[in-house]
Each structure stands twice: as C-alpha cells, then as structure tokens.
Amino acid sequence: MVRLSRILLRLWVIARVLARHNALFLMERVGVAAPVVAAARLFVNRHAPGRPGQRLARALAELGPTAIKFGQALSIRSDLLGEDVASDLSELQDQLPPFPFAEARRIVESELDQPLESLFTEFSETPVAAASIAQVHFAITPPDAAHPKGRKVAVKILRPGVEAAFRRDIAVLYWLAEIAEAAQPSLRRLKPVETIRMFEDSVNMEMDLRFEAAAAGEMAENFAGDTTFRVPEVDWGRTSQRVMTLERIVGVPVDEIDRLVAAGLDPLEVIRRAANAFFNMVFRDGFFHADMHPGNLFVEPNGTLVAVDFGIMGRIDEATRRYLGEMLLGFLNGEYRRVAEAHFVAGWVPADQSVEMFTQACRSIAEPIMGKPLAEISIARLLGQLFQVTETFQMEAQPQLLMLQKSMLVTEGVGRTVAPTVNMWELARPLIEDWMVRNLGPLGRLREHFETASQAAERLPRILEHADRAASLMGADGLRLHPDTLKAMRPRRNPLLQVLPWGLVIVLATLLFVK
Incomplete structure (x- = not known):
C-alpha cells in the first residue's frame, strides 16, 4: 500500500508537469491512470509554445534525470509516438546544473580511497560538462615513467543521489507499462514492459561507470590497429563505480566545418571514416556506439576520428546482422520481396501474414525514399517508416533494431552537417559491398552451414555421453x-x-x- 501511494504521488507530480507544458498526450496515449490524467487536465496550459514533441521535451527536462533519459529512449520509438514527436525528443538536451566541487571531491576520494591531490596534480573545480547522470572535470595525473609531465585526463563523476531518484521513477514506469499491457492488448506488440526493462538495464549500466569503461575498452580492442578511428584509453587505476578517468582528447568537434578546413582536414574524408566506423561497429562487431552525436565525436589533427561517452551502447547478434544485410541489400536493389522474406525468416512478422502484402508495404515505403537524390536518401528514415507500418502485419517491436535505427539517424545527421551534398552510405559502399559478398554471397552461405555443422559436431560428445548414461540407468534399474x-x-x-x-x-x- 505504501509503495502504491508513492507511485500515485509521483504520477500526480508527473501529470501536473506534463499539463503545465500541454504535453499530457503522452499519458493519454498510454490510456492508464485515467483519474489522474482527468484531474491534471484542469491545469493544462493551452498557450504553451512549440510543437507537441518540443513541449514534451521541456516537460521531461523539468522532471529530472530519469525523465530526460526516458525521453531520449522514447526518441527511438517513432512507432509509438510518431516520427515528428520522436524527432523532437531526439533534440532533448541532457544538461543539468553542475553539483558543487566539494561534492565532486568527496565522491572521488571516497571511491578511489585517496586524497584528490594524490590522484591528480591539477583538477578543475568547474566541470566542462554536466548531464543528468554525471559531470566531467579536466585533470592532470602525477608524472610517471610513461608520462614524465603527467597525463591530461577527463574525469567523469556520477551525480549524487541519481540512483535513488532513478529507482523511484522506474517503479512508476513499470506500473504504467504493466497496466497498459493488461488493459490494452493492442499495445502488447509494442512490448512496453520489455521496453522499460531495456531502459532500466541501459541506465543501470550508465550509473556504474566501470561498465562504461569496459565498453570503451571493448570497442578499443575492436578497432585496434585502425588508423582512422579510435577510442580514448581508460585509466583503470582511477576508475570505479562512480568515477571514470579517460585520456583527454585534443580534437575538433566533427560538426565544426570551418575549424576542420582550417586544420587542413577534408570533410568528405571525415564522413567516409565515420560511415566506415559505424558500419564496422554494427556489421563486423555487432557492438555499436548508440549515441554518436557531434558532441561525442572529435577529429584529431592527423584526421583520426575519436568517439567519447560510451554509456549507451547497442548489441546485435550475428543472425540479426545477416537479416539486416538482406534487408539493406533488398532495399538498395529494389528487391522488395527479399526484404519481406527476411522479416519472415527472422520471425519478426508472424508466419500467418501475407508475404505478398508485406512486399507491397515495403515497396510503398521504399520507393518515395529511394527515388530521392542520392544525398537525400536516409536508410535510417526508411527503417523508421517500416517500423511504423508493421502494426498492420502484427509485427512485434524489436527494441535492438529501434536503437540501431536511432543511431543511424544520428550518424546520418552528422554526415549531412559535414558534407550536405553526399550520402555517407554511398561513401561506405565499397565496405558494404565487400561485407555483403563475404556474408550473403555463396561463400558466406557455405561458411554459415559449415559453422552450424561445426557447432553440432561440438555438441555430439555431450549427446553421446547423455545417451550412454541413459543406457546405463536403464540397464541397472530399468526406466523410471x-x-x-x-x-x-x-x-x-x-x-x-x-x-x-x-x-x-x-x-x-x-x-x-x-x-
């Protein structure tokens, strides 16, 4: 009863803030807590400026860290909110006032069990960035053999109290999602509870900075030896659950074109490298940076791209990568039945649906987009519109694909900012074609069958062992x-x-x- 009372109280606060920004449509669409919504309508500000998505973004920003993160997560759900609202939420700024330096010092010294002066010879009192989960300070480490003058680093510190605030708000979101699934069966295909669970897992990973450091380390290994893209080195000796220390990057933000040109860098080559890096993350490694906006991507003086902020990452298994490859190849070649069949083989569309009708739907989405000038073609927007029409075919939401679609949209946005007259996927075409030949061509199919046979052969000894054990039991005691x-x-x-x-x-x- 106490838990329910707390949920309802928080729900009322949320409803009041949404009403003040004329953004109650978010709760109205879910169709739960009708009495709370009805009461909140009395406080609706009909004169709140901006589009619905902009008003919703301002309301979520006012509600604090969890709401900001939830708004960013909703920005990939164009199937749920519509493309315009989702697009506006993608602009939601993850910024909050910084917490005091004294608190930052306390957290660092408590987490690393040393005085701040022993850990760093210099430490900026004013943070260079303050977001909903953490803030970042610049610092310099003491001299050592590898760095006689000390090393310039960036220190990320978790915001105090953020875990408790998140636990309070996630309980409300689960409650709403569970009621929505029970009361509105039509919403089940959108998997609201699973979406909240994925959101919870994602934010929990962000709130343990060791996980973010591990993600950075994994991606660094994936791109070891690559001279076009790299990841800052983690200082594990100065990293813990609430503190992470990374090599400080010296570079130009990827969207500052004038500075890139002044530094003698070719914007076209910068975008080619970004496209290649993103494609390798998704299709080669199945592990991608899910928030690669301009503020998280820098260009070093030698032209190497460097990504930062590994709190939001995505994973795609090998089978899904193959299905995605089939889809992309089908769209690029106008083979819409191939696109449709990839959905059925993957199990994303129920088998009792019509392949012919789904093929027609794929064509209706792709033709207006693929018929545009090359520079205006957006594969991310194509995928987004495809997800929107799938309700007709009872296709369940695929959260991992929605995150990928959002990441592609952000990356394409970077491409259009830096080189408006080119298509970044066209720049990466040699890499894409090579991957498709190796993975979707005859040799790729043969390798897939060989891997399946090898896995079966690896399981054979265990199967024989279990069979022998069963035979012994039957011979000794009979079959029980x-x-x-x-x-x-x-x-x-x-x-x-x-x-x-x-x-x-x-x-x-x-x-x-x-x-």
Whole structure:
C-alpha cells in the first residue's frame, strides 16, 4: 500500500508537469491512470509554445534525470509516438546544473580511497560538462615513467543521489507499462514492459561507470590497429563505480566545418571514416556506439576520428546482422520481396501474414525514399517508416533494431552537417559491398552451414555421453518415469495413444543397447 501511494504521488507530480507544458498526450496515449490524467487536465496550459514533441521535451527536462533519459529512449520509438514527436525528443538536451566541487571531491576520494591531490596534480573545480547522470572535470595525473609531465585526463563523476531518484521513477514506469499491457492488448506488440526493462538495464549500466569503461575498452580492442578511428584509453587505476578517468582528447568537434578546413582536414574524408566506423561497429562487431552525436565525436589533427561517452551502447547478434544485410541489400536493389522474406525468416512478422502484402508495404515505403537524390536518401528514415507500418502485419517491436535505427539517424545527421551534398552510405559502399559478398554471397552461405555443422559436431560428445548414461540407468534399474509422465500416458480416447509412448521407449532402448 505504501509503495502504491508513492507511485500515485509521483504520477500526480508527473501529470501536473506534463499539463503545465500541454504535453499530457503522452499519458493519454498510454490510456492508464485515467483519474489522474482527468484531474491534471484542469491545469493544462493551452498557450504553451512549440510543437507537441518540443513541449514534451521541456516537460521531461523539468522532471529530472530519469525523465530526460526516458525521453531520449522514447526518441527511438517513432512507432509509438510518431516520427515528428520522436524527432523532437531526439533534440532533448541532457544538461543539468553542475553539483558543487566539494561534492565532486568527496565522491572521488571516497571511491578511489585517496586524497584528490594524490590522484591528480591539477583538477578543475568547474566541470566542462554536466548531464543528468554525471559531470566531467579536466585533470592532470602525477608524472610517471610513461608520462614524465603527467597525463591530461577527463574525469567523469556520477551525480549524487541519481540512483535513488532513478529507482523511484522506474517503479512508476513499470506500473504504467504493466497496466497498459493488461488493459490494452493492442499495445502488447509494442512490448512496453520489455521496453522499460531495456531502459532500466541501459541506465543501470550508465550509473556504474566501470561498465562504461569496459565498453570503451571493448570497442578499443575492436578497432585496434585502425588508423582512422579510435577510442580514448581508460585509466583503470582511477576508475570505479562512480568515477571514470579517460585520456583527454585534443580534437575538433566533427560538426565544426570551418575549424576542420582550417586544420587542413577534408570533410568528405571525415564522413567516409565515420560511415566506415559505424558500419564496422554494427556489421563486423555487432557492438555499436548508440549515441554518436557531434558532441561525442572529435577529429584529431592527423584526421583520426575519436568517439567519447560510451554509456549507451547497442548489441546485435550475428543472425540479426545477416537479416539486416538482406534487408539493406533488398532495399538498395529494389528487391522488395527479399526484404519481406527476411522479416519472415527472422520471425519478426508472424508466419500467418501475407508475404505478398508485406512486399507491397515495403515497396510503398521504399520507393518515395529511394527515388530521392542520392544525398537525400536516409536508410535510417526508411527503417523508421517500416517500423511504423508493421502494426498492420502484427509485427512485434524489436527494441535492438529501434536503437540501431536511432543511431543511424544520428550518424546520418552528422554526415549531412559535414558534407550536405553526399550520402555517407554511398561513401561506405565499397565496405558494404565487400561485407555483403563475404556474408550473403555463396561463400558466406557455405561458411554459415559449415559453422552450424561445426557447432553440432561440438555438441555430439555431450549427446553421446547423455545417451550412454541413459543406457546405463536403464540397464541397472530399468526406466523410471515421473508419475506425471505415467499419468499423461494413460489412454483417453484413442487406444493407439496408450501403446505409442511405450513403443517409442522400446525403440529407444533397442537403439541404445544394440551392438
């Protein structure tokens, strides 16, 4: 009862803020907590400026860290909110006033169990960035053999109290999602509870900076030896759950064109490298940076791209990568049935739906986009519109694909900012074609079948071991069946059902004992 009271109280606060910004439509669409929504309508500000998505973004920013993160997560759900609202939420600024330096010092010294002066010879009292989860300070480490003058680093510190605030708000979101699924079966295909669970997992990872450091380390390994893209080095000795220390980057933000040109860098080459890096993350590694906006991507003086902020990452398994490859190849070549069949093979669209009708839907989405001038073609927007029409075909939401679509949209935005007259995917075409030949061509199919056979061969010894154990048990004590199994074997209507299980047992025993 106490928990429910807390949820309802927080829900009322949320509803009041949404009403003040004329953004109650978010709760109205979910269709739950009708009394709370009805009461909040009394406080609606009809004169709140901006588009619905902009008003919603301002309301979420006022509600604090969890709401800001939730708004960013909703920005990938154009299937739920519509493309215009989702697009406006993607502009939601993850900024909050910084917390005091004294608090930053306390957290660093508590987490790393040393005085701040022992850890750093210099430490900026004013943060260079302050977001909903953490803020960043510049610092310099003491001299050592590798860095005689000390090393310039960036220190990320978790915002105090953010975990408790998140636990309070996530309980409200789960409550709403569970009621929505129970009260509105039509929403189940959108997986609201699973979406909240993924959101919770993502933010929990962000609130443990060791996980972010590990993500940076994994991506650094994936791009080891690549001279076009790299990741800052983690200082593990100065990293803990609430503190992370990374090599400080000296470079130009990727969207500052004048500075890039002044530094003698070719914007076209910068975008080619960004496209190649993103493609390698997704299709080669299945592990991608899910928030690669201009503020998280820098260009070093030698032209190397450097990404920062690894709190939001995405993963795609190998099978899904192949299905995505089939989809992209089908769209690029105008083979819409191939696109449709990829959905059915992946199990994203139920088997009882019409392949022909889904092919027609794919064509209706792709033709207006693929028919545009090359520089205006957006694969991310194509995927987004595809997800919007899938309700007709009872396609369940695929959260991992929605995150990928949002990441592609952000990356394409970077490309259009830096080189408006080119298409970044066209720049990456040689890499894309090479991957498709190796993975979707005859040799790729052969390798896939070989890998499947190899996995089966690896399991064979365990299968034989279990079979031998079963044979020994049957030879020593006979075949012992659970009472429920015996009950299930009793005849009901057809006498054949009575003897069939025993016939199978006899055949199995014969095979096991045959010499």
